[in-house]
Amino acid sequence: MMTRVPASEPDFTPLDDVFVRKHMGVPDLDVTDWTLVVEGLVERPLRLDMDALLALGTHRLPAFHECFGSPFAPDVPTRAVAQVEWAGVPLAALLDRAAPRAAARHVWFEGADTGSFHGQDGLTYVKDLPLGVARRDVFLAHRMNGEPLRAQHGFPLRAVVPRMFGTNSVKWLTRIVLADRRADNVFTTQFYNRVLPGETSLSPVREVDVSSKWFTPDDGEELAAGNVELSGRAWSTTEVVAVGISVDGGPWEAAVVDPPGSGPTWQRFTLTRELAPGPHRIRCRARDLAGRVQPLAGARNAVHEVGVGVVGD
Template sequence: MIRTDPETPDLFLTPVEDVFIRNHLGPHPRLDPATWSLTVEGLVERPLRLDFPTLRGLPHRRFTAVHECFGNPLHPTVPTRAVTNVEWAGVPLAAVLELAGPRPEARHVWLEGADTGDFAGESGLSYLKDLPLDQASAEVVLAHTMNGEPLHPDHGYPVRAVAPLMFGTNSVKWLSRIVLAADRPDHLFTTRLYTRVLPGESETRPVREKDVSSKLLTPVDGRTVPAGSCELAGYAWSSTEVTSVEIAVDDADWRPAALDRRGPDPAWQRFRLRHDLAPGPHRIRCRATDSAGRVQPLSGDRNAVHEIHVVAESGGRPSEV
């Protein structure tokens, strides 16, 4: 079952039951924390096998971050809008790597999950992602808690990697193995899928840092609303801070919306704009810009501007959610 994010913009944290579920290989593993272990191997001075109590006993951090699905890797330019905002808690990867002692020739971290299966014509796969060692050490957390609760089985219980500035494909669920290596692995989910050429570039790069994006949640797409003053609101996010959001109604010019600051965590940012809706149908769009100067494209890519359609009625009541 695939869940989508809630349609209530006042929920800064997405309830666990509304966090989307995505996986390529199935069925989902059902792991017993009493027998689960995490191995750290490859180019390390001290190979490790950590059980769950040992990992839980290491220093941990708690933070809130946007969790976004990149989309179907076979159709990488198609928008999915699957995005949530979650509070995680877990052990920084750097603390585990310090115990293992990376060797000088180590350049990459391989993260492997316990899920196995077939995908895109290849069989016998495990889910594997890789990240540069320096970046992984600085950013990745081995999370065991989600919104204050133990991870649910469908979200990677007992432990998953979380790369908070990156798309969800890099946050490996059911984490079972970490390998330090000199090179990237040649694998379906590392070098053959989840790659793209960014605008203005010519070289293919792996899908990692989030794009700048935004999503309208109020009013709800396809609903009837009272004509007159209406709050247009939603959330914006990026791998860096979003600095502005604009909203356009029908064919009118883009107008700046009020935007919350991001704060110390890479969480999403709420935006809002009051607008008088005349009776009749309306198209409403939102467009975000981030501190790197990236702007959502109008069309043609996975983070193209989001638009909704509503009907405003004089003296009417909003249709039920």
């Protein structure tokens, strides 16, 4: 059971529990040989080693981090989410030094992971963002929760894009390109695109959906009859303003939702509820400041449901 943490202190996911996703394996990189190149439509191309990057200072960014899931099953919930304290430097610090030219409109992020994916060979993992978004939001991280990045999490450097799905946070970062167009890469044009609610054309998988997840109880957990504290986490691109909890298909009851933190962190929600002996199904449903509500089914951010067994007199 997760220890209760004051709302002012973000609860970080232990590194051993942070999900790992990779498309083409984990590259074996030596930080002594590694460099980061910033090039393309810039006045001053850069090539930085880790010492040069560290000389820019170290900033910290607490943020939730969510996996979109399989690009071939965009409506299947994965509920892979963590909260991490990243340490590194904002991308803006490098862009200020490189000085993007007036024609620059997009930023490409290239990782060191190469190989085959879904029957296609000779691929390199590349993602892109509009220049204004990248300058404002992208963080270049070399540490997680106070430790150097582990190999599976992007050592020695990765991009982090708060409030966007993890597919945009390129690991094993080696190259940043300023361009006047989007990157022509299978991971930008073919994979990780979806039709958003109310739209008819494909859009890149970027901003996260409003969502919530149970932390306690676990699915299948056995509980003692009586008052039970139900607790989870909710997140979105903006503040989560309400979380409803439904037991056995009953009415939605308002949980207590912690206020948002100072950064792009998730919000804890709780409800103490009396549960009688027997099996129960418990659902949680979040609503954000923009008015978005989790759908009941049929979407990757559909409401999370757990089943528990309650024993007692």
